[in-house]
Amino acid sequence: MLSNSDPVPVTILSGSLGAGKTTTLNHVLSSDQELDAAVLVNDMGEVNVDADLVERESDLTQNDDEIIEMSNGCICCRLRGDMLDEVGRLADKRDFEYLLVESSGISEPIPVAQTFARGFEDAEFDPTGVYELDTMVSVVDAHSFWKGFDSGQALTDDDIDPQSDRVPEEALMDQIEFCDVLLLNKCDLVPDDELEEIEAVLRALQPRAKIVRTEHGAVDPTEILNTGRFDFDRASQSAGWKRELQHGHHHESASEEHGVSSFVFESDRPFHPERISELFAGLPEEVVRAKGFFWSAGREDVAMGLDKSGQSVRAGPKGTWIATLPKAQQEKYFAARPAIKENWDEKWGDRGTQLVFIGREFDQASLVEQLEDSVLSDAEMGEGFEEYPDPFGREEQRELALADD
Ligand SMILES: Nc1nc2c(ncn2[C@@H]2O[C@H](COP(=O)(O)OP(=O)(O)OP(=O)(O)O)[C@@H](O)[C@H]2O)c(=O)[nH]1
Numbered sequence: 001m002l003s004n005s006d007p008v009p010v011t012i013l014s015g016s017l018g019a020g021k022t023t024t025l026n027h028v029l030s031s032d033q034e035l036d037a038a039v040l041v042n043d044m045g046e047v048n049v050d051a052d053l054v055e056r057e058s059d060l061t062q063n064d065d066e067i068i069e070m071s072n073g074c075i076c077c078r079l080r081g082d083m084l085d086e087v088g089r090l091a092d093k094r095d096f097e098y099l100l101v102e103s104s105g106i107s108e109p110i111p112v113a114q115t116f117a118r119g120f121e122d123a124e125f126d127p128t129g130v131y132e133l134d135t136m137v138s139v140v141d142a143h144s145f146w147k148g149f150d151s152g153q154a155l156t157d158d159d160i161d162p163q164s165d166r167v168p169e170e171a172l173m174d175q176i177e178f179c180d181v182l183l184l185n186k187c188d189l190v191p192d193d194e195l196e197e198i199e200a201v202l203r204a205l206q207p208r209a210k211i212v213r214t215e216h217g218a219v220d221p222t223e224i225l226n227t228g229r230f231d232f233d234r235a236s237q238s239a240g241w242k243r244e245l246q247h248g249h250h251h252e253s254a255s256e257e258h259g260v261s262s263f264v265f266e267s268d269r270p271f272h273p274e275r276i277s278e279l280f281a282g283l284p285e286e287v288v289r290a291k292g293f294f295w296s297a298g299r300e301d302v303a304m305g306l307d308k309s310g311q312s313v314r315a316g317p318k319g320t321w322i323a324t325l326p327k328a329q330q331e332k333y334f335a336a337r338p339a340i341k342e343n344w345d346e347k348w349g350d351r352g353t354q355l356v357f358i359g360r361e362f363d364q365a366s367l368v369e370q371l372e373d374s375v376l377s378d379a380e381m382g383e384g385f386e387e388y389p390d391p392f393g394r395e396e397q398r399e400l401a402l403a404d405d
Pocket residue numbers: 015016017018019020021022023024050104105106185186187188189214215216217289291307308309314
């Protein structure tokens with residue numbers, strides 16, 4: 001038990017798009033151990049799908065835990081000051097023992113760490129003494145590990161031009177080199193001998209970090225909370241830390257960073273189940289990540305989730321429509337997130353679609369058109385769509401397409 005005057009230990013979760021950060025966060029928050037954690041979830045898009053996922057899956061709202069959403073930018077660049085001001089407000093209440101920060105899949109860990117360790121000039125709140133950077137965690141996707149280094153980019157610090165735009169491979173390197181705990185996730189998808197190879201590479205890149213193999217983010221919370229592993233002096237000596245201090249961080253917009261762009265597709269009508277499952281299964285390779293909720297006509301009982309990360313595309317039952325909950329519970333959600341009530345449909349409640357697509361040089365207009373074509377037409381809305389066949393199944397998300405590498 002931490003006393004009230006001790007600084008709050010901060011754990012920062014990084015990891016490439018779709019590596020399993022949200023899954024890990026959800027696992028930790030729903031663990032049996034009594035954890036008084038506040039959470040800050042950063043999503044690069046204009047809506048915070050990750051915060052939604054955390055809430056819907058771990059019942060955070062109902063437990064009155066603190067959750068801060070930061071969207072439409074990276075906490076490693078544009079939102080640095082805002083992030084500090086938010087955690088400053090949180091600190092005034094001081095009714096939690098740990099702060100867990102999930103950075104967006106394109107955030108770079110070093111500027112986030114510096115913000116907590118040294119403060120930030122544009123912020124009113126000074127974190128020193130109140131918060132203490134405790135553990136930098138990187139979630140690494142074992143299944144897409146080799147693909148992460150695909151572009152043949154330079155992999156050593158010396159070869160990186162600090163003035164140039166940084167590419168995802170470099171962000172991945174920072175995530176690996178600059179961390180205290182490496183969670184090698186998605187181990188269920190990779191044979192043991194390959195895991196050994198990946199671990200050998202990780203150990204060579206980052207001998208100091210503790211490597212923990214995980215499946216579906218199932219990590220013992222004590223491995224990542226209040227570990228005392230972050231070493232400020234050592235971190236300050238690292239090449240990445242110095243480079244960041246010397247050259248600053250000048251990203252204009254998170255969604256344009258690293259040649260990555262994204263858009264959100266929203267609709268308050270359901271998709272035609274067959275049209276949309278076909279579209280999802282055939283999403284182009286340039287779409288490196290897709291996630292969120294959708295409404296599949298005929299499945300008014302459950303929110304469907306879409307998850308594309310790397311070559312894997314999964315879709316199926318994922319969460320709860322607030323419209324299906326008892327009234328009293330609904331009110332709690334409305335109180336926590338007024339936007340839900342504002343967008344409430346008289347007949348369908350919160351049922352609808354909110355999907356984020358993130359890609360590198362992909363044809364957004366064409367994908368939007370295909371998504372629109374997959375939504376029920378006026379005529380179809382008038383029919384009894386409850387009778388549509390359901391390609392997504394009853395149980396849980398399943399693989400629509402998992403290509404061999
Ligand atoms: N097979 C398998 N799938 C996993 C595992 N961990 C996570 N996933 C799936 O991978 C997808 C991405 O997981 P998330 O936790 O959303 O990844 P993330 O790192 O938060 O993604 P971003 O916030 O978009 O960067 C989801 O479909 C998860 O269910 C795992 O260990 N094994």
